Amino acid sequence: MPALSADEMRRYSRHTVIPQLSSMGQQRLKGARVVCVGAGGLGSPILMYLAAAGVGTLGIVEFDTVDESNLARQIIHGQSDIGRSKTQSAKAKIAEINPFVEVVTHEVRLDTSNVLEIFKGYDLIIDGTDNFATRYLINDACVLLKKPYIWGSVLRFDGQASVFFAEYGPCYRCLHPEPAANTPNCAEAGVLGVLCASIGSIQATEAIKLITGIGEPLIGWLMVYDALAMSYRTIKVSKDPACVMCADNPTQRGLLEDYEAFCAPVVASQINVFELKAKMDKGDDFLLVDVREPHEFEIVRIPGSVLIPLSRFVDGSAIALMPRDRQVIVHCHSGVRSATSLSILKNAGFSDAIHVEGGVLAWAKHIDPTCTVY
Numbered sequence: 001m002p003a004l005s006a007d008e009m010r011r012y013s014r015h016t017v018i019p020q021l022s023s024m025g026q027q028r029l030k031g032a033r034v035v036c037v038g039a040g041g042l043g044s045p046i047l048m049y050l051a052a053a054g055v056g057t058l059g060i061v062e063f064d065t066v067d068e069s070n071l072a073r074q075i076i077h078g079q080s081d082i083g084r085s086k087t088q089s090a091k092a093k094i095a096e097i098n099p100f101v102e103v104v105t106h107e108v109r110l111d112t113s114n115v116l117e118i119f120k121g122y123d124l125i126i127d128g129t130d131n132f133a134t135r136y137l138i139n140d141a142c143v144l145l146k147k148p149y150i151w152g153s154v155l156r157f158d159g160q161a162s163v164f165f166a167e168y169g170p171c172y173r174c175l176h177p178e179p180a181a182n183t184p185n186c187a188e189a190g191v192l193g194v195l196c197a198s199i200g201s202i203q204a205t206e207a208i209k210l211i212t213g214i215g216e217p218l219i220g221w222l223m224v225y226d227a228l229a230m231s232y233r234t235i236k237v238s239k240d241p242a243c244v245m246c247a248d249n250p251t252q253r254g255l256l257e258d259y260e261a262f263c264a265p266v267v268a269s270q271i272n273v274f275e276l277k278a279k280m281d282k283g284d285d286f287l288l289v290d291v292r293e294p295h296e297f298e299i300v301r302i303p304g305s306v307l308i309p310l311s312r313f314v315d316g317s318a319i320a321l322m323p324r325d326r327q328v329i330v331h332c333h334s335g336v337r338s339a340t341s342l343s344i345l346k347n348a349g350f351s352d353a354i355h356v357e358g359g360v361l362a363w364a365k366h367i368d369p370t371c372t373v374y
Contacts (some may be wrong), residue, residue: 001027001031001070002030002031003027004023005280006029007079007099008026008054009023010198011098011132011295012026012054015053019074020215021214025211025214026054026211027052028056028211028213029211029212030055030100032057032124032211033056033057033058033121033142034055034057034122034123034124034126035059035060035104035106035118035122035124035126036050036058036059036120037062037110037125037126037128037134037138038061038062038128039060039077039086039089039128040062040070040073040074040086040128040129040130041070041073041074041128041130041145041186041191041193041196042128042130042138042203043060043062043074043128043200044073044075044196044224045196045201046091046128046203046204047076047090047093048075048097049200050204051097052098053204053208054098054100055101056101056102057103057104057122058094058102058103058104059105059106059118059121059122060086060091060103060104060105061106061344062085062086062089063107063108065084065085065210066081066083066085066086066089067082072193073191073196074086074196075197076089076090076094087105087106091103091105105131106118109135110134112255112256114204115138116141116144116255118230119141119147121324122147122149124147124148124150124207124210124211125138125141125142125148125149125150126150126204127149127151127152127185127203128152128203130153130154132176132263133263134259135151135172135176135264136172136173136179136259138151139164139171139172139173140173140252140255141255142164142165142171144254144255146166146167147165149165149172150163150165150203150206150207150210151163151164151172151203152199152200152202152203153326154191154195154196155189155191155192155342156189156191156192157192157195157203157226157228158195158224158225158226159195159199159224159225160199160222160224161199161202161206161218161223162218162221162222162223163206164215165217165219166246169220169237170220170237170240170243170246171239171243171245171246173240173243173245173246174237174239174243174246175222176228176323176362177240177243177244179262179263194227195225195227196231198285199225202223202225206218218234220236220237220238220239221234221237222235222236222237222358266294269355270335270342270355270356270357271338271354271355271357272354272356272357272358273363273367274366274367276288276302276329276331276356276363277367279329280304284327285326285327286326286327286328287300287306287323287327287328288304288305288306288329288330289307289308289318289322289330289341290305290306290307290308290311290330290331291308291310291331291337292309292310292332292337293309293333296333296374299372300364300371300372300373300374301374302331302360305331309340310332310337310340313344313345314340314344318341319344319348322345322348324350325367327352327353328345328350328352329353329355329356330354330356331355331356331359331360332359333359334358334359334360334361335355335356335358335359335362338356341355344356360373
């Protein structure tokens with residue numbers, strides 16, 4: 001283990017006086033290599049606290065740039081970082097927090113072509129993402145590489161965290177054998193900014209415990225946090241003997257070819273925004289329905305759309321408003337809620353109904369860049 005310099009001994013003095021941690025634990029932190037996937041809401045507190053704690057090498061996997069809408073929760077970035085690479089912004093902040101930490105940046109989108117090569121250089125992996133495809137990718141790579149996976153999730157006022165380590169307990173697939181259908185992400189449903197700090201600090205704490213060997217890690221336990229009730233509870237998670245990834249005789253022995261396809265909702269009919277624009281330009285007769293909430297509709301909308309929130313499809317009241325003599329096209333923010341609405345329409349006999357892949361986010365990106373995004 002690398003020795004601590006006199007400067008480091010002064011910096012970490014509040015750690016080294018803790019009997020369970022001591023200078024030995026601090027040396028283990030200095031020698032550790034930890035990678036965080038994502039430098040956003042969860043990644044911000046994770047990276048900042050691990051840097052402050054003295055983890056010797058921090059890897060950052062992130063391909064995005066800083067947007068103004070990030071700043072309410074992604075506290076590692078500031079106003080002057082808008083438009084800047086998140087990896088470079090995070091690296092600069094870490095250097096201010098602790099110059100003794102080496103930062104390795106991976107400015108790529110994590111996928112099957114690079115995940116194993118990136119992960120093999122680290123002791124443990126922390127997930128700061130907010131989508132199922134990346135979570136399954138991270139999990140499967142960690143199982144194959146026999147590395148611990150520290151997972152966290154936030155949505156609105158609720159958070160969850162766990163440690164998945166197939167060598168000693170369940171993996172993520174034991175908890176979620178299949179992707180949850182039509183579950184919104186933070187961009188769809190929103191998230192209380194400070195919730196990211198609560199869950200991210202728990203993930204950072206679990207990393208420190210695993211590195212130093214102190215305490216009882218969340219292996220085999222799911223920690224659930226309700227910010228409104230200010231309550232924490234833990235739920236036992238057992239290893240699934242039929243798990244396709246970590247069972248004694250797994251049926252999946254490598255990475256999937258396409259995790260996005262694996263997690264995509266099953267949709268009978270959909271069009272992309274280019275096809276929607278072409279239908280508009282041709283003057284096709286259809287009803288374009290926006291299934292988001294009123295406050296979202298006020299921020300940005302696709303021209304010609306009418307607002308009928310998803311809740312009205314769920315309770316059935318929207319069905320009476322749907323024309324039988326025109327095609328119905330539904331859309332939302334990114335495609336999750338519209339897929340749910342489409343399923344309801346199909347069950348109600350609207351066989352030619354379709355939804356818009358990517359929703360208003362895709363419209364703003366590909367058709368009208370002047371649209372406000374959130």
